[in-house]
Amino acid sequence: MAQNIYDNPDFFTGYSQxxxxxxxxxxxxxxxxxxxxxxxxxxxxxADLGCGFxxxxxxxxxxxxxxxxxxxxxxxxxxxxxxxxxxPGIEYRIANLDELELPAxxxxxxxxxxxxxxxxxFKRLVNTVHHxxxxxxxxxxxxxxxxxxxxxxxxxxxxxxxxxxWPVNGYSVEGERRTDWFAKGVVKYHRTLATTLxxxxxxxxxxxxxxxxxxxxxxxxxxxTLAEEMERPMILMVSAQx
Amino acid sequence: MAQNIYDNPDFFTGYSQxxxxxxxxxxxxxxxxxxxxxxxxxxxxxADLGCGFxxxxxxxxxxxxxxxxxxxxxxxxxxxxxxxxxxPGIEYRIANLDELELPAxxxxxxxxxxxxxxxxxFKRLVNTVHHxxxxxxxxxxxxxxxxxxxxxxxxxxxxxxxxxxWPVNGYSVEGERRTDWFAKGVVKYHRTLATTLxxxxxxxxxxxxxxxxxxxxxxxxxxxTLAEEMERPMILMVSAQx
Numbered sequence: 001m002a003q004n005i006y007d008n009p010d011f012f013t014g015y016s017q018x019x020x021x022x023x024x025x026x027x028x029x030x031x032x033x034x035x036x037x038x039x040x041x042x043x044x045x046x047a048d049l050g051c052g053f054x055x056x057x058x059x060x061x062x063x064x065x066x067x068x069x070x071x072x073x074x075x076x077x078x079x080x081x082x083x084x085x086x087x088p089g090i091e092y093r094i095a096n097l098d099e100l101e102l103p104a105x106x107x108x109x110x111x112x113x114x115x116x117x118x119x120x121x122f123k124r125l126v127n128t129v130h131h132x133x134x135x136x137x138x139x140x141x142x143x144x145x146x147x148x149x150x151x152x153x154x155x156x157x158x159x160x161x162x163x164x165x166w167p168v169n170g171y172s173v174e175g176e177r178r179t180d181w182f183a184k185g186v187v188k189y190h191r192t193l194a195t196t197l198x199x200x201x202x203x204x205x206x207x208x209x210x211x212x213x214x215x216x217x218x219x220x221x222x223x224x225t226l227a228e229e230m231e232r233p234m235i236l237m238v239s240a241q242x
Numbered sequence: 243m244a245q246n247i248y249d250n251p252d253f254f255t256g257y258s259q260x261x262x263x264x265x266x267x268x269x270x271x272x273x274x275x276x277x278x279x280x281x282x283x284x285x286x287x288x289a290d291l292g293c294g295f296x297x298x299x300x301x302x303x304x305x306x307x308x309x310x311x312x313x314x315x316x317x318x319x320x321x322x323x324x325x326x327x328x329x330p331g332i333e334y335r336i337a338n339l340d341e342l343e344l345p346a347x348x349x350x351x352x353x354x355x356x357x358x359x360x361x362x363x364f365k366r367l368v369n370t371v372h373h374x375x376x377x378x379x380x381x382x383x384x385x386x387x388x389x390x391x392x393x394x395x396x397x398x399x400x401x402x403x404x405x406x407x408w409p410v411n412g413y414s415v416e417g418e419r420r421t422d423w424f425a426k427g428v429v430k431y432h433r434t435l436a437t438t439l440x441x442x443x444x445x446x447x448x449x450x451x452x453x454x455x456x457x458x459x460x461x462x463x464x465x466x467t468l469a470e471e472m473e474r475p476m477i478l479m480v481s482a483q484x
Contacts, residue, residue, distance in 0.1 A: 151401070153401050153403070167399070168409075168410055169473040193435060194452045197449070
């Protein structure tokens with residue numbers, strides 16, 4: 001079962017100050033890529049798995065989604081999302097995605113941003129999402145890239161030329177990874193890229209697009225510190241269709 | 243255009259002594275995974291791109307393929323494949339895959355093993371393969387994994403615990419990589435996993451399976467040196483269908 005680190009006060013305080021929380025979708029450098037992977041949302045019912053402060057849920061509603069269901073394990077997140085939302089047609093609920101149940105054929109689009117690396121049972125979740133989508137429905141999600149997650153000590157090192165280099169080991173050893181990120185011992189679950197994609201295919205999804213975040217030339221000009229994101233991908237993005 | 247390193251005498255001598263060349267398909271630890279990704283070949287026309295000594299071409303014929311076309315850039319390879327083949331229905335030809343042309347709808351299965359990382363124009367090749375396949379035809383290939391290929395200095399390092407670790411840098415910088423492997427300055431072309439998959443999707447393929455080689459428990463028992471293949475994937479395997 002997923003660890004509820006987002007209700008740890010130290011974690012929540014640090015996390016809440018990230019640009020992607022204070023600025024919303026435009027604070028996430030991968031957002032233009034994610035947006036290009038999304039289907040038209042007008043008239044659609046949308047679920048947002050791991051909705052956090054509700055930035056995407058509100059954006060989806062503004063795009064014309066008829067109903068948006070935002071789910072998150074964290075009471076902190078759901079309380080803040082609820083407080084920040086005045087639009088009708090958006091419902092937030094506390095939910096553990098490792099035990100999620102959704103009614104059949106109840107959404108045209110299921111979205112998730114940087115959440116699935118916290119799930120211990122990705123296969124169960126994918127089957128649940130497939131069941132909840134209407135025929136032709138879309139599933140678009142991002143998660144930490146397995147290259148970023150695999151190693152026992154995931155931090156920058158230098159190669160013999162002094163170049164920023166990312167260590168990979170244990171790539172094919174799937175399962176729990178513990179890292180320190182705003183709090184000690186944050187628990188994540190590493191899965192290979194093959195497992196992520198084959199789990200979707202086995203559930204009946206067709207893979208529409210796979211992206212690995214790297215900054216554009218324009219992003220590099222505006223934010224030179226993003227250059228390190230060219231060295232190894234931190235975020236994997238997938239769109240699939242039933 | 244692809245470098246013809248296989249006709250370099252030093253390279254060819256070293257390469258010819260690899261288990262996958264002396265033992266054939268069973269000398270390649272990824273072969274059981276590749277085999278499981280292949281469609282039934284009985285009655286099918288098969289192309290083998292980068293056929294080398296013809297091990298797969300002959301195996302495909304033995305599975306009941308009606309015709310097999312084996313193509314390779316290297317005269318050494320084609321000469322040896324021709325000399326080693328007595329079965330009818332297998333034709334070998336020298337061909338540069340970066341300039342390949344194939345007749346429309348002429349194969350039910352196109353295969354390639356550890357060749358596409360030598361191609362400078364993968365998109366052109368994928369479109370050529372799609373055009374050459376009959377409706378529902380299969381495209382199954384292996385290539386060096388981008389995790390394995392990306393870094394400027396691709397060799398084992400140790401992490402702070404002394405664990406075998408693979409360096410990744412320049413992952414999102416696609417293009418030429420030069421390494422020393424049986425000869426100095428072997429030229430390969432790095433592409434991200436996203437580019438490989440999206441190129442297939444854009445050409446009209448449906449992704450059926452993605453695999454990243456890791457040894458099984460039984461392989462580790464028989465060949466303990468394969469343990470390092472758990473640390474980072476060396477081989478990416480894809481099956482797709484028109």
